[in-house]
Amino acid sequence: LESGCLSIVVLGASGDLAKKKTFPALFHLFQQGFLPPNEVYIFGYARTKLSDDGLRDRIRGHLGKGNEASSEFSEAVSKFLQLIKYVSGSYDSDEGFKLLDKEISLHEQSKNSHEGSSRRLFYLALPPSVYPSVCKMIRKHCMNQSDLGGWTRIVVEKPFGKDLSSAEELSAQLGELFNEQQIYRIDHYLGKELVQNLLVLRFANRLFLPLWNRDNIDNIQIVFREDFGTEGRGGYFDEYGIIRDIIQNHLLQVFCLVAMEKPISLKPEHIRDEKVKFLQSVLPIKDEDVVLGQYEGYKDDPTVSKDSNTPTFATAVLRIHNERWEGVPFILKAGKALNSRKAEIRVQFKDVPGDIFKCKKQGRNEFVIRLQPSEAMYMKLTVKQPGLEMSTIQSELDLSYRQRYQGVTIPEAYERLILDTIRGDQQHFVRRDELKVAWEIFTPLLHRIDDGELKPIPYKPGSRGPKEADELLSRAGYVQTHGY
Numbered sequence: 001l002e003s004g005c006l007s008i009v010v011l012g013a014s015g016d017l018a019k020k021k022t023f024p025a026l027f028h029l030f031q032q033g034f035l036p037p038n039e040v041y042i043f044g045y046a047r048t049k050l051s052d053d054g055l056r057d058r059i060r061g062h063l064g065k066g067n068e069a070s071s072e073f074s075e076a077v078s079k080f081l082q083l084i085k086y087v088s089g090s091y092d093s094d095e096g097f098k099l100l101d102k103e104i105s106l107h108e109q110s111k112n113s114h115e116g117s118s119r120r121l122f123y124l125a126l127p128p129s130v131y132p133s134v135c136k137m138i139r140k141h142c143m144n145q146s147d148l149g150g151w152t153r154i155v156v157e158k159p160f161g162k163d164l165s166s167a168e169e170l171s172a173q174l175g176e177l178f179n180e181q182q183i184y185r186i187d188h189y190l191g192k193e194l195v196q197n198l199l200v201l202r203f204a205n206r207l208f209l210p211l212w213n214r215d216n217i218d219n220i221q222i223v224f225r226e227d228f229g230t231e232g233r234g235g236y237f238d239e240y241g242i243i244r245d246i247i248q249n250h251l252l253q254v255f256c257l258v259a260m261e262k263p264i265s266l267k268p269e270h271i272r273d274e275k276v277k278f279l280q281s282v283l284p285i286k287d288e289d290v291v292l293g294q295y296e297g298y299k300d301d302p303t304v305s306k307d308s309n310t311p312t313f314a315t316a317v318l319r320i321h322n323e324r325w326e327g328v329p330f331i332l333k334a335g336k337a338l339n340s341r342k343a344e345i346r347v348q349f350k351d352v353p354g355d356i357f358k359c360k361k362q363g364r365n366e367f368v369i370r371l372q373p374s375e376a377m378y379m380k381l382t383v384k385q386p387g388l389e390m391s392t393i394q395s396e397l398d399l400s401y402r403q404r405y406q407g408v409t410i411p412e413a414y415e416r417l418i419l420d421t422i423r424g425d426q427q428h429f430v431r432r433d434e435l436k437v438a439w440e441i442f443t444p445l446l447h448r449i450d451d452g453e454l455k456p457i458p459y460k461p462g463s464r465g466p467k468e469a470d471e472l473l474s475r476a477g478y479v480q481t482h483g484y
């Protein structure tokens with residue numbers, strides 16, 4: 001990391017995201033020495049009137065990872081909390097941001113008396129409706145002005161708009177204030193260990209290179225399930241729905257990494273160029289390739305509209321028009337209040353031609369990458385059943401991260417991504433043109449849902465979702481294998 005003063009400003013500091021994700025991620029970076037106290041100061045900014053200690057008290061309980069009892073841990077917590085200062089102000093007031101700038105400058109003067117540049121990182125843990133005004137205020141009052149160099153960067157969370165036109169409008173507003181190198185659009189799925197592993201897996205293993213195409217792969221599923229509903233977030237969720245909340249961003253990013261061509265290098269621009277190119281080859285989604293669901297009881301939430309048409313579940317088959325993937329369905333599936341919590345990629349290979357073992361009924365080769373929980377990769381293979389008979393069974397080559405990498409702590413997605421923003425590495429962040437194509441893919445479908453032309457099918461909480469989704473899966477060519 002560069003040296004010099006670093007000011008991290010968490011806007012929306014009193015909110016849920018800041019408390020549950022941003023501050024804990026900063027704390028873990030602090031614990032690992034990435035935020036040296038002689039250089040770093042953290043500012044919380046929000047409308048709520050709070051003292052510095054008031055904010056610290058709110059955060060304290062969220063920093064643990066199961067080792068709260070140790071004295072080393074409590075010492076680290078208090079050292080970290082001492083780095084935090086709170087500034088209260090509204091999101092469109094000159095006074096508030098002038099005050100914030102004054103506090104940052106004071107900190108910079110005290111730290112920069114000896115050497116170094118000034119780095120200012122603004123993390124917007126806020127609803128997107130206030131992004132434009134907050135960014136305007138930052139631009140007007142809080143930019144790094146140091147002669148010694150440095151930078152100003154902003155980090156924004158999804159949802160980046162609600163459809164193509166609103167996303168484009170938001171991008172244009174931010175684009176007038178900051179250049180693309182200053183804007184970090186976070187998609188936290190890009191910070192997950194096994195998502196980051198996808199390019200390595202595909203492009204550093206000779207084994208996969210010749211197999212990863214329409215000649216060998218029958219279908220690919222990218223699945224996200226949660227075993228809880230929209231508890232406490234009904235108001236937000238009802239406005240967005242599962243496609244905007246999960247599929248258009250998290251699953252689409254995974255989809256890119258699974259299916260895009262090899263970038264010419266690992267430079268962020270090269271990777272993002274490939275993603276854009278790939279997304280441009282996705283065909284418009286047809287109605288018959290979509291199943292929507294809404295869990296029973298969703299509308300009991302008082303913050304959800306009584307006649308809500310918002311899907312809490314969706315399966316969509318995406319089809320690609322390029323040389324590698326023509327004819328291979330990619331099934332993107334996400335749902336809330338299902339029977340389990342899991343995110344995984346399932347690559348199902350075609351049947352073996354001329355099957356002399358008659359083992360087809362046992363299933364196909366399948367390569368599964370489990371992003372969470374308990375990260376793992378396994379390959380389903382047909383092997384000879386051990387023993388005297390010549391019969392076959394399905395077995396697995398299994399790489400479970402917990403067993404294989406005992407003692408290695410897998411960093412949280414936010415931790416890794418915040419470190420990237422400090423390092424200035426945009427590889428795992430969404431570029432403006434990439435966001436535009438992502439919205440282009442889903443906007444026609446979303447508008448049809450918003451207009452009530454497509455309706456979600458009710459499903460029982462704790463179930464697999466609507467049975468129509470399983471039927472769609474079979475129509476797309478997925479064959480259920482045995483043993484799992």
Ligand code: BG6
Binds near residue numbers: 226245246343
């Ligand atoms: C968020 C969504 O982006 O991702 C939530 O808004 C969802 O609805 C969450 O629960 C899932 O993240 P993870 O990392 O727990 O899979």
